Amino acid sequence: MEPYVGGDAAVEALERALAHAKGAEEAEAFLTVRSGEYTRFAGERIHQAQDIVERQLMVRVVVGGRTARAATSRIEDPGAAVRTALALAEGGAGGGRPASHRVAAASPYPELDLWHADVEAWDAAARSRDAAHAMREAAAAGGRAYGMFGRAVTELAVATTAGVRAYAAATEASGALTVKAGGGSSYWCDLGRSAPALGVREAVERTVAEAARSREPVELPDGVQDVVLGPLAAGELLHFFGAFGFTGAAAAAGVGAVARTPGARMAAPSITVADDALADVGLPFPFDIEGVPKRRVDFLTEGRVGEAVTDLATAARLGTPSTGHAHIAREESPAAIPANLVLAPGTTPQDELVAGVERGVYVQRFWYTRVVDPQESTITGVSRDGCFLIENGRITRPVAGKRFTESVFGLLSRVDAVGDRVATQALMNVWNGAATAPALRVRGFRFGPRP
Amino acid sequence: MTHEWGSAHDDETARALCETALGAASGPGVGYADVRLVECEETRLYGRRGGERDERAELNLGVGVRVLLDGVWGFAAAPLGDEADIRAVAARAVAGARAAAWASDERITLPPRPPASGRHATEAAIDPFSHTGRHDLLDRALAAAGAPEKVVSAEVGLNAKRQHRHFADSEGSRQHQHLVESGATVMVFAADEHDVQRRSYPNSFHGNTAGAGWEYVESLRLVEEAARVGEEAVALLTAPPAPSGTGDLVIGPAQMALQIHESCGHALELDRILGDESNFAGASFITPDALGTLRYGSPAVNVTADPTVPGTRGSFAWDDEGTPAGRRELIREGVVVDFLSSRDSAARLGLTPVGAARADGWAYPPVCFATNVFLEPGSGSLEELLDRLGDGYYVDDNRSWSIDERRWNFQFGTEVAYEVRRGRRGRLLKNFSYGGVTPRFWGSVEAVAGPVEFRAFGMPCGKGEPKQWGFLGHGASPTLVRDVRIGVA
Numbered sequence: 001m002e003p004y005v006g007g008d009a010a011v012e013a014l015e016r017a018l019a020h021a022k023g024a025e026e027a028e029a030f031l032t033v034r035s036g037e038y039t040r041f042a043g044e045r046i047h048q049a050q051d052i053v054e055r056q057l058m059v060r061v062v063v064g065g066r067t068a069r070a071a072t073s074r075i076e077d078p079g080a081a082v083r084t085a086l087a088l089a090e091g092g093a094g095g096g097r098p099a100s101h102r103v104a105a106a107s108p109y110p111e112l113d114l115w116h117a118d119v120e121a122w123d124a125a126a127r128s129r130d131a132a133h134a135m136r137e138a139a140a141a142g143g144r145a146y147g148m149f150g151r152a153v154t155e156l157a158v159a160t161t162a163g164v165r166a167y168a169a170a171t172e173a174s175g176a177l178t179v180k181a182g183g184g185s186s187y188w189c190d191l192g193r194s195a196p197a198l199g200v201r202e203a204v205e206r207t208v209a210e211a212a213r214s215r216e217p218v219e220l221p222d223g224v225q226d227v228v229l230g231p232l233a234a235g236e237l238l239h240f241f242g243a244f245g246f247t248g249a250a251a252a253a254g255v256g257a258v259a260r261t262p263g264a265r266m267a268a269p270s271i272t273v274a275d276d277a278l279a280d281v282g283l284p285f286p287f288d289i290e291g292v293p294k295r296r297v298d299f300l301t302e303g304r305v306g307e308a309v310t311d312l313a314t315a316a317r318l319g320t321p322s323t324g325h326a327h328i329a330r331e332e333s334p335a336a337i338p339a340n341l342v343l344a345p346g347t348t349p350q351d352e353l354v355a356g357v358e359r360g361v362y363v364q365r366f367w368y369t370r371v372v373d374p375q376e377s378t379i380t381g382v383s384r385d386g387c388f389l390i391e392n393g394r395i396t397r398p399v400a401g402k403r404f405t406e407s408v409f410g411l412l413s414r415v416d417a418v419g420d421r422v423a424t425q426a427l428m429n430v431w432n433g434a435a436t437a438p439a440l441r442v443r444g445f446r447f448g449p450r451p
Numbered sequence: 452m453t454h455e456w457g458s459a460h461d462d463e464t465a466r467a468l469c470e471t472a473l474g475a476a477s478g479p480g481v482g483y484a485d486v487r488l489v490e491c492e493e494t495r496l497y498g499r500r501g502g503e504r505d506e507r508a509e510l511n512l513g514v515g516v517r518v519l520l521d522g523v524w525g526f527a528a529a530p531l532g533d534e535a536d537i538r539a540v541a542a543r544a545v546a547g548a549r550a551a552a553w554a555s556d557e558r559i560t561l562p563p564r565p566p567a568s569g570r571h572a573t574e575a576a577i578d579p580f581s582h583t584g585r586h587d588l589l590d591r592a593l594a595a596a597g598a599p600e601k602v603v604s605a606e607v608g609l610n611a612k613r614q615h616r617h618f619a620d621s622e623g624s625r626q627h628q629h630l631v632e633s634g635a636t637v638m639v640f641a642a643d644e645h646d647v648q649r650r651s652y653p654n655s656f657h658g659n660t661a662g663a664g665w666e667y668v669e670s671l672r673l674v675e676e677a678a679r680v681g682e683e684a685v686a687l688l689t690a691p692p693a694p695s696g697t698g699d700l701v702i703g704p705a706q707m708a709l710q711i712h713e714s715c716g717h718a719l720e721l722d723r724i725l726g727d728e729s730n731f732a733g734a735s736f737i738t739p740d741a742l743g744t745l746r747y748g749s750p751a752v753n754v755t756a757d758p759t760v761p762g763t764r765g766s767f768a769w770d771d772e773g774t775p776a777g778r779r780e781l782i783r784e785g786v787v788v789d790f791l792s793s794r795d796s797a798a799r800l801g802l803t804p805v806g807a808a809r810a811d812g813w814a815y816p817p818v819c820f821a822t823n824v825f826l827e828p829g830s831g832s833l834e835e836l837l838d839r840l841g842d843g844y845y846v847d848d849n850r851s852w853s854i855d856e857r858r859w860n861f862q863f864g865t866e867v868a869y870e871v872r873r874g875r876r877g878r879l880l881k882n883f884s885y886g887g888v889t890p891r892f893w894g895s896v897e898a899v900a901g902p903v904e905f906r907a908f909g910m911p912c913g914k915g916e917p918k919q920w921g922f923l924g925h926g927a928s929p930t931l932v933r934d935v936r937i938g939v940a
Contacts, residue, residue, distance in 0.1 A: 036917060049547035052527070059745065071511075074532075187730075333499075368849070429918075
């Protein structure tokens with residue numbers, strides 16, 4: 001498995017782009033490439049065997065203080081994109097404030113362990129074998145398996161007229177599995193830079209067994225229960241830190257936790273959350289699309305509010321250096337966002353988390369969670385898949401999914417123990433985005449509507 | 452407007468490339484192949500009050516090849532360089548299917564389909580790519596939205612997209628669609644020391660994008676409406692909170708579009724019903740045997756899929772596996788009569804495909820997505836519907852949404868709610884939410900306002916692994932629903 005474009009060709013394409021930007025005061029260009037293979041299966045077949053390469057070269061120019069971008073998939077001809085960007089910048093003169101941020105200058109980047117040769121072996125044939133194994137095991141247990149096993153290479157190159165020349169390539173392996181049996185179900189997902197680290201065969205065994213135990217779940221009544229949130233449920237809570245004010249845009253607008261409650265205790269002392277692109281979990285990466293080195297940004301340190309992620313534009317507004325979190329999402333304006341969220345693990349094994357609950361619920365994961373009130377950090381969603389009653393410190397009967405509406409900071413402030421093992425899930429609509437968390441024991445979680 | 456832009460406007464050149472792909476997507480066991488060659492250009496201009504403009508243009512051109520080998524699918528895609536790239540993509544699609552075939556016990560046989568060929572173009576009066584004046588419009592809308600004192604953030608966006616979508620398959624279909632979109636978004640946040648409130652126009656979550664030229668944006672009266680939502684965001688700060696309990700509602704078209712999307716559109720996707728999306732997008736409470744038997748709603752509920760209706764992101768002449776578009780009833784007088792299906796999913800149930808196989812550009816395989824899925828209008832005006840409501844609430848513009856994976860239990864919030872007393876709109880209320888169970892909600896629909904009140908919206912959506920975007924159309928007239936659980940969040 002090799003990078004689709006490669007470092008030399010990527011940087012050369014960007015240099016050709018910058019060479020066309022002579023009319024600009026400043027210019028930056030980046031190239032993202034993702035070559036991914038995805039084996040999707042459902043029931044008794046692999047229904048979507050996919051092999052997809054996507055790439056985009058985007059250039060940003062500053063002309064007369066105005067900025068504009070243009071992108072192309074045709075890296076052989078970056079000149080056309082540059083000419084488009086120059087024309088847009090020149091045509092846009094008179095609109096908006098002059099560009100307050102410049103392009104990045106060369107900086108040293110952190111050395112990270114991005115390339116795992118073991119991903120090579122997890123090719124289409126190997127993934128098909130794993131899919132067949134999962135479908136067979138589920139069928140043997142009287143259930144059906146649905147899932148996706150995939151691998152990818154992600155490349156990012158950046159060049160600026162201020163001297164940045166950066167390139168990195170990273171492997172990625174991901175797996176997700178849903179097993180349904182008798183009205184119950186269980187789910188597993190994980191992703192990272194290494195394929196064997198996923199432990200796919202063990203995950204299949206575990207998920208099939210949990211699904212078999214989850215048959216004929218009982219309804220959960222409305223009310224407040226102590227819960228153990230599994231690593232995937234806990235990780236879902238991290239998805240919302242951007243919406244709760246841990247971004248440069250929110251901080252600059254004076255809204256959200258960083259702007260309004262800096263240093264305040266919003267979670268239990270056992271809770272430390274960071275956006276940490278340098279971590280050895282999730283999807284680490286050394287720099288962002290502006291060529292700025294990524295650094296760890298502490299959101300909650302022992303429960304207290306820390307700082308926000310920034311890009312060059314929001315850092316300029318806040319008068320701080322960029323933290324290296326520039327991002328451009330599809331059909332959205334550019335914005336600094338978290339990309340490798342990590343909730344620090346504790347020391348409590350999962351059995352002990354459960355043993356500490358006399359009567360409560362184990363929640364494997366949440367589904368379709370959405371922000372209801374960012375001020376109160378309130379989200380709504382449903383619990384689902386391998387959820388079980390906890391009785392006298394032991395997991396007993398399966399329970400059906402249930403809607404909840406809860407404050408994330410409220411939940412995190414009621415955590416009294418943190419698990420020792422983590423799982424990683426992808427961040428939706430975030431390039432190279434991941435959230436990693438351990439299980440959490442929470443005293444008081446309301447199922448059903450708010451009173 | 453001109454169609455002659457980019458590299459893929461010429462049918463002869465594009466078809467030659469497609470023939471190369473089809474020629475390479477062959478070999479032992481390959482029973483079917485199709486190729487999509489798509490060139491897409493987008494332009495976006497965003498501005499924040501007091502901030503810089505961000506303007507960008509994006510062009511991408513690529514090819515996606517799908518093969519059915521011994522009844523198992525393989526798909527590959529890559530940006531387009533030269534003919535060698537195309538042959539390589541086709542070879543990878545075949546190799547992927549071959550690797551998957553031995554692991555698959557279930558095989559698909561597609562019923563043969565007569566070829567359908569031709570050209571189709573979005574009707575667009577004003578070319579959004581040559582139109583000038585966007586910066587001026589953005590400046591004026593931003594100034595209007597941000598004028599009230601307590602507005603802390605105002606963002607305005609203007610966007611346009613054009614695509615050459617070429618399709619060819621091994622059964623002889625050759626199609627070229629030139630699709631054009633134009634859109635706008637306004638989002639305003641107001642804040643005081645206690646609260647933050649949001650208002651949006653012409654819809655929340657990415658605004659609205661129409662399958663039309665720039666005349667759509669000009670029709671929006673963006674400056675006047677930006678001023679209105681700015682003032683409403685501030686008014687919401689001091690508005691009383693909406694109550695909890697049970698209430699009768701008239702739900703406006705924008706919120707109804709979201710309601711249809713989440714609790715009709717997704718629920719009726721046949722690939723979900725058959726389990727294909729169980730691991731990611733989810734399944735459905737609807738079962739394959741529901742046709743003609745499942746009561747989904749009251750007799751006032753008639754839902755159709757019709758991509759031939761122009762003007763939204765769900766408008767087209769052929770879906771992304773070449774099935775001709777046509778009007779199909781999905782729910783007739785409250786009873787499910789059809790699904791949103793692709794060739795694969797329809798073949799598994801022995802049905803005729805609806806033509807709802809859709810893919811995001813060239814890089815993803817087609818999956819079942821809504822097209823133009825509309826709640827058919829009833830009769831009368833909004834004012835007449837409010838009269839019929841009597842006492843209750845008029846709510847619109849989505850603030851938050853969540854629904855379970857079977858599309859059964861939902862909870863939505865709206866940006867605005869107005870108290871209605873004896874058919875008259877009264878106080879503005881904030882933080883309105885409602886929830887329910889899908890068939891119970893639709894069963895409580897008493898009436899739908901007439902065609903004059905109908906509004907359609909283009910909406911983005913996600914599905915598939917890796918996730919791809921779907922661009923859909925949903926529309927409705929204001930709808931009267933009784934006995935809804937409110938104040939749930």
